[in-house]
Amino acid sequence: MSEKLILIVEDEPAIRQMIAFALQRSGFEVCEAFDARQAREALANQRPDLILIDWMLPDTSGLELTRSVKRDRHTRELPIIMLTARAEEADKVTGLDSGADDYLTKPFSPRELIARIHAVLRRSGAAGLDHIVEFDALKLDQQGQRITVGGQTVPLGPTEYRMLEFFMTHPERVFSRDQLLDRLWGGNVYVEERTIDVHVRRLRKSLEKFGVERFVQTVRGSGYRFSAKVD
Numbered sequence: 001m002s003e004k005l006i007l008i009v010e011d012e013p014a015i016r017q018m019i020a021f022a023l024q025r026s027g028f029e030v031c032e033a034f035d036a037r038q039a040r041e042a043l044a045n046q047r048p049d050l051i052l053i054d055w056m057l058p059d060t061s062g063l064e065l066t067r068s069v070k071r072d073r074h075t076r077e078l079p080i081i082m083l084t085a086r087a088e089e090a091d092k093v094t095g096l097d098s099g100a101d102d103y104l105t106k107p108f109s110p111r112e113l114i115a116r117i118h119a120v121l122r123r124s125g126a127a128g129l130d131h132i133v134e135f136d137a138l139k140l141d142q143q144g145q146r147i148t149v150g151g152q153t154v155p156l157g158p159t160e161y162r163m164l165e166f167f168m169t170h171p172e173r174v175f176s177r178d179q180l181l182d183r184l185w186g187g188n189v190y191v192e193e194r195t196i197d198v199h200v201r202r203l204r205k206s207l208e209k210f211g212v213e214r215f216v217q218t219v220r221g222s223g224y225r226f227s228a229k230v231d
């Protein structure tokens with residue numbers, strides 16, 4: 001089972017770091033955003049399992065950000081916990097009205113935060129997010145962590161699986177080698193860009209046996225794209 005990714009949207013560095021530290025210690029992966037603009041950027045590139053949104057952000061308010069996430073059909077399933085210094089009951093109602101799944105008043109303890117996150121994730125999981133993505137006969141089962149074609153499992157190495165999972169959840173978009181390195185390996189590890197080519201080659205080879213390699217396309221001079229459209 002892969003680790004859950006939590007997006008933290010909070011402009012105060014000390015609080016953001018405290019939250020990130022607490023989450024990482026509890027086995028979550030985190031990505032961080034300083035304001036609503038960065039949060040939207042993060043959402044365009046990654047698929048977090050849950051978003052923590054601070055009410056008071058420097059650009060758009062956390063409330064407005066929550067509303068826009070819940071309006072967008074690509075992101076509306078994502079559970080949101082709002083963080084706020086406001087303890088007023090009326091604010092809490094407004095926060096939940098905006099579509100937030102839960103609401104936490106500062107100051108809170110890391111333990112309380114983790115407990116709320118687990119509870120919200122359990123609820124949203126139970127609400128039937130299927131985590132299945134299909135393109136023709138090619139099927140990604142994120143919970144089962146496998147790729148099948150016409151019901152047959154495609155044997156893939158862990159990197160090829162991650163790569164294909166990323167492609168299938170971000171279809172019809174061109175990613176440069178640099179972006180793929182970032183998304184698949186994170187910024188911390190030193191990996192050469194041509195490593196991407198090696199893994200794409202392996203991935204295509206595995207898909208070839210099932211006749212579905214056409215989905216993984218080279219975009220000359222730019223990078224790679226997963227596309228279900230025939231050129």
Ligand code: CA
Pocket residue numbers: 010011012054055056057
């Ligand atoms: Ca703030």
